[in-house]
Amino acid sequence: MSTSTSDITLEELRLAARNHALPLEALRHPITPLGLHYLLIHFDIPAVDEQSWRLEVGGRVARPLTLGLEEIKERPSRTVAVTLECAGNGRALISPRAVSQPWLTEAVGTAEWTGTPLAPILEAAGVAPEAVEVVFTGLDRGVQGDVEQAYERSLPLADALRDEVLLAYEINGQPLPPQHGYPLRLVVPGWYGMTHVKWLRSITVVDEPFRGWQQEVSYHLRDSEEDPGRPVTRMLPRSLMIPPGIPDFLSRARFVDAGPCELEGRAWSGWGTIERVEVSADGGRSWGEAILGEAPSEFAWRGWTYEWEAEPGEHELCCRAEDAAGNAQPLSPDWNFDGFCNNAVQRVRVTVS
């Protein structure tokens, strides 16, 4: 279902209330404080009893495993800062838009995830030669697209075996809170958020491509409902700025004092290092180069700053990023049926006086 009106339906509002966006001023933190990271919860946050909870590792493996949380924590651990973005980020700014979670631009966050690498667990289980994919199943259940389902997604075996893929049990040095996947979630640095299955209950090695609803129907770039489309995988580059000055409560329009104004933001891509961020103060007609800063890790956003001389009047500030693979942000959204991967440049209206 899609709509061309600019008004938002009550169904979309219900989703927007549940699913939290990053307030843009929180971009000032290289690691997003707990409670400000974006959240997309497809169904309900499941109630989990840590004592009875187990992770089942099975399917096409020589030695199926059943692991408790303590066993997982006793394995080698790694902490890595990872930027996560929802594949539907920007959906509400596409016209006509798909009716689903109506993200604007703020479905992102960067956390330090601590967990144990997945590959050694798969090796311990003994992946069969005929294996092609690994399916990750969560405890969260519901109905989507008229299909009752547990939330589950797969990864090609080669991607599942990458060094940086973690089974995470901590965020920012604390046990996962319920909304981030307690007690265990998948973290696949570089990929859009739907990949990072929360509330993990099983990992299943399979010998043919997984055809679950979230894999085969959802998360594709499609021209129409009938189009099989291309799967959504890694994050396209995006940059966001902290809106400068002070806001109007209702419109969120900005008021900035004339004079030097340092613009600040972050940029990321799942396809390669961010190599350039540009800023425009005239709605994208002319651009200046931002100064790039550090990234908390190779899988996390990179800070940037830009010295803007704010002159009295109305301005539309924009920023755009380009990655080492040559991907750049478009000035306007690339339409697709479900409203995925809209990485068009952010536009911030400011009044300078």
Place this chain on the structure above:
Amino acid sequence: MSTSTSDITLEELRLAARNHALPLEALRHPITPLGLHYLLIHFDIPAVDEQSWRLEVGGRVARPLTLGLEEIKERPSRTVAVTLECAGNGRALISPRAVSQPWLTEAVGTAEWTGTPLAPILEAAGVAPEAVEVVFTGLDRGVQGDVEQAYERSLPLADALRDEVLLAYEINGQPLPPQHGYPLRLVVPGWYGMTHVKWLRSITVVDEPFRGWQQEVSYHLRDSEEDPGRPVTRMLPRSLMIPPGIPDFLSRARFVDAGPCELEGRAWSGWGTIERVEVSADGGRSWGEAILGEAPSEFAWRGWTYEWEAEPGEHELCCRAEDAAGNAQPLSPDWNFDGFCNNAVQRVRVTVS
């Protein structure tokens, strides 16, 4: 500005994205985990440097004080569980509705706040005999109702001096995160959320009623824009249930298995203990009594359960609470110009099969 259409504007969506609601299944926790508590941030979360931050206590006092965070933490501390609800909760379900933060029913949370009582600080400063109110000013600034302002609200002196009023620096045993008012916020148990000023920078004793925008214009129950109205103060009773069964992603409609189904929720009031919660499975035509459970404190919500025999078909579940002061929830909203204090009963549609 108000609207009678059921569609939500883009401005309202922007606010709904920033301002986080409690996902209703989080009602299962007596103390809301960090990151699930509701958030209403009028302007931007301010950046605060703890080293240079000071709290100024002044106005009509004998001995103005300037306190650093460490000095405040060295004072006697108290931890209390407090239920906070936004005064605009339920606004989007009123017709015609005010265009503002479009809350449905979930702008609530209960946290354990740790801080130091306010009254001894005011006593140390020496409140002048002519004092009538205490003004609390935050570091957050913006424009609302065409007025540039810092967020500030006052309390009558007698309310400010109540034992339970805290200057809080921890939530759930952790330092306040930015979104909850780091480094210090006011906590006034029993009152709607606008009272609990975040990012406190000053406390000013005054000898006439405070007339700031958030005090005199906003947060009133008005019949029209011209009506001075009655000020919003303490929370009216409300009960919420955890929607049973599993959800449809888009509509959030629920699917429940036929048979015994334990409904569970929480109820609160700022006017007195919750003395009764009733549940209806037929949209409010007939009611049964819920079993009341514990409250984490006298200022926090009370748990309740209700054994429902779910029979196949469509049902509308409702719950309503009544407090010791005799306040009860209405079946439909009491309209007012700004959409405050809508504590009409929650309605949850379920399909049983």
